[in-house]
Amino acid sequence: MQAKAHFAQFLIERAFEQTLVDNQPHKPWSWADTHPVAKMRLLQTHAQGTQALGSDLYVLAGASGRNLAFGYSLMLGGAGVGEQGNTIIAGHRDSHFMRLQYVNVGDMIELYSATGKLQVYQITATQVVHETATEVLNQTENSQLTLITCYPFDQLSGNAEYRYIVEAKPMV
Amino acid sequence: MLSPVPLTATSRNLGVANRFIASLEANGGTEMAPAITAALVDTLQANAVNVRGESMLRQVIFMTDGAVGNEQQLYQLISDQLGDSRLFTVGIGSAPNSDFMRRAATMVRGTFTNIGKQSEVKDKVEQLLTKIEQPVLTNIGLYYLDGSVPDYWPSTISDLYQNEPLWVSIKSPSQLLQPIIVSGNINGQYWQQQLDFTDNQPARGIDLLWANAQITALELYKNAASGPRVNKQVEALGMQYHLVTSQTSLVAVDVTPVNPMSDKTIDANVQSHLPHGLQVGNQAQILPQTATSSRLWLLIGFSLLGLGILHYLWLRQRLPGQVLVLKADA
Structure with a gap:
C-alpha cells in the first residue's frame, strides 16, 4: 500500500497537469472512478522563513477507502476546492498525511484548484476528536480548510478510534 | 288464550295447557300489555283464598325472548294492576330489554332471570320455580320501635325465599342507633323480629x-x-x-417524584449510542477511516521475509554458526 500510495501520485500528477491545460476532469488511470481536483503543499514556518514540508501531493474527489489509498481525498459532502464553505480533505496517517504530525499552528497550506488558482491557508487549530464527532464536517459560513487523519500517528494497527483534525483559515 | 280465569293444576288442565302451547305459532313481536292485562284480570280478587281458606300469594311469570317496547306504558300498567301479586320476568337470549325486565320485576318484589343460551333454559327455569314455590317471608317491612320508618335501600324489599338472607342497607346517625323491627308474613301469619345493634362491632x-x-x-x-x-x-x-x-x-395517579431537583436541571446532549452489534457502514456517520494497517503488514512481511532467508541459509548450511560447527566436526 505504501508503494501504491507513492507511485499513484505520478499518475495523478499527470492527470492534474492535463486538467490544468484543458479544464476537463481526467482520470489518472483508465479504470479509475475518480479524478484529481487540487494540489496541496504544506509550508512549515521557521525563524529563517518558510520551507515546504514534503513533496506536493494531489487531492482526489471522494473520500472512499479506495481513493484514500492513492492520495488525499476531498470529502464531497463539504465545499469544493476554492468554494465558499468548509473544504474537508482526508488522508492516511501512515502514508500521505504522516507529515501532519509535524505541522504547527501558524504554518501555511497552499491549495491549487483545478483551474490553477492558488489559495493560501494558515493553520489556526489542531485537535484530536473521536471518530463519531462529525460536527467537524459541518458547513461553515466562512471559508475553511479541514484536514483529517487518524490518531495516534505511530499506531501500527489500522482500527483507529480517534481523528487528528487540522483547521486552517484562508489568508487574505 | 288458554283460559280467562286461573285453573287448578290438575293433570287434565296440564294436558290442555301442553296442547295449547304446542299449537302456538310464533309470528313475531312481543305484545306484553295484553298478556299482563289478561293475567291480572281478576286483580280485585288478588287476595283470593284457596279451597282450604288460606290466603294465597299470586305469582306471575313473564317469559320472553323478544325485545319489549313502550316501556313507560307497561310500568304504569304493572304498578296499577299487579297490586299485591309478584311478577317474575325471564329473558331468554340477548334480545330482551334487560333494564326493563329487571325494573319491572323489582317494582313488584319479583326477580329477573336472564338466560343467555337456549340450552340453559330448562335448568334456570327449574331453579326459579323451585325458589318461588317456597316463599318464607312476604310483605317485609322495617320500622323503629316508635313506628317511624328508617331510610333503607332497596326501598322495596323482595320476598324472602327458602335459604336466602335478608339484605337491607340502613342509614342512621351512629349515636342514635335504635333497635329495628323487621316484620312480615309467614304462611299468612304476622311475624316480627326485633334487631338490637348494641353489641355489633363497627365494620x-x-x-x-x-x-x-x-x-x-x-x-x-x-x-x-x-x-x-x-x-x-x-x-x-x-x-x-x-x-x-x-x-x-x-x-x-403516580405521585412518585421523578426528579427531586427539577429546579436545578442541566441541559446537555448525551451521545447517542448505537444498538449493540450494529455496524455503521455509512460514511456520513463517522469520519473517514484514515488509517490502514500498512505499516503493521510491512513489519510482519519483512519479519517473515527475514525468517525465510534465515531458513534458506540454514538449509543450505550457510549460517556462520553452522559453518563453524561443521568445521569443528571435520
Whole structure:
C-alpha cells in the first residue's frame, strides 16, 4: 500500500497537469472512478522563513477507502476546492498525511484548484476528536480548510478510534 | 288464550295447557300489555283464598325472548294492576330489554332471570320455580320501635325465599342507633323480629354497601326526564363514597417524584449510542477511516521475509554458526 500510495501520485500528477491545460476532469488511470481536483503543499514556518514540508501531493474527489489509498481525498459532502464553505480533505496517517504530525499552528497550506488558482491557508487549530464527532464536517459560513487523519500517528494497527483534525483559515 | 280465569293444576288442565302451547305459532313481536292485562284480570280478587281458606300469594311469570317496547306504558300498567301479586320476568337470549325486565320485576318484589343460551333454559327455569314455590317471608317491612320508618335501600324489599338472607342497607346517625323491627308474613301469619345493634362491632365497607344499594335504586328508576338529575346524584354518591359508577371511575395517579431537583436541571446532549452489534457502514456517520494497517503488514512481511532467508541459509548450511560447527566436526 505504501508503494501504491507513492507511485499513484505520478499518475495523478499527470492527470492534474492535463486538467490544468484543458479544464476537463481526467482520470489518472483508465479504470479509475475518480479524478484529481487540487494540489496541496504544506509550508512549515521557521525563524529563517518558510520551507515546504514534503513533496506536493494531489487531492482526489471522494473520500472512499479506495481513493484514500492513492492520495488525499476531498470529502464531497463539504465545499469544493476554492468554494465558499468548509473544504474537508482526508488522508492516511501512515502514508500521505504522516507529515501532519509535524505541522504547527501558524504554518501555511497552499491549495491549487483545478483551474490553477492558488489559495493560501494558515493553520489556526489542531485537535484530536473521536471518530463519531462529525460536527467537524459541518458547513461553515466562512471559508475553511479541514484536514483529517487518524490518531495516534505511530499506531501500527489500522482500527483507529480517534481523528487528528487540522483547521486552517484562508489568508487574505 | 288458554283460559280467562286461573285453573287448578290438575293433570287434565296440564294436558290442555301442553296442547295449547304446542299449537302456538310464533309470528313475531312481543305484545306484553295484553298478556299482563289478561293475567291480572281478576286483580280485585288478588287476595283470593284457596279451597282450604288460606290466603294465597299470586305469582306471575313473564317469559320472553323478544325485545319489549313502550316501556313507560307497561310500568304504569304493572304498578296499577299487579297490586299485591309478584311478577317474575325471564329473558331468554340477548334480545330482551334487560333494564326493563329487571325494573319491572323489582317494582313488584319479583326477580329477573336472564338466560343467555337456549340450552340453559330448562335448568334456570327449574331453579326459579323451585325458589318461588317456597316463599318464607312476604310483605317485609322495617320500622323503629316508635313506628317511624328508617331510610333503607332497596326501598322495596323482595320476598324472602327458602335459604336466602335478608339484605337491607340502613342509614342512621351512629349515636342514635335504635333497635329495628323487621316484620312480615309467614304462611299468612304476622311475624316480627326485633334487631338490637348494641353489641355489633363497627365494620369497614358497610357505608359502601349502602351507597351501592342507593345507586342501584336510583338508576333503576331513571328515565328520560329524571336522567340528568339521577346522573348528578349518582356522581355525587360515587365521589363521596369513592365508588366506580356509571358517572365516576378510579384514576391512578403516580405521585412518585421523578426528579427531586427539577429546579436545578442541566441541559446537555448525551451521545447517542448505537444498538449493540450494529455496524455503521455509512460514511456520513463517522469520519473517514484514515488509517490502514500498512505499516503493521510491512513489519510482519519483512519479519517473515527475514525468517525465510534465515531458513534458506540454514538449509543450505550457510549460517556462520553452522559453518563453524561443521568445521569443528571435520
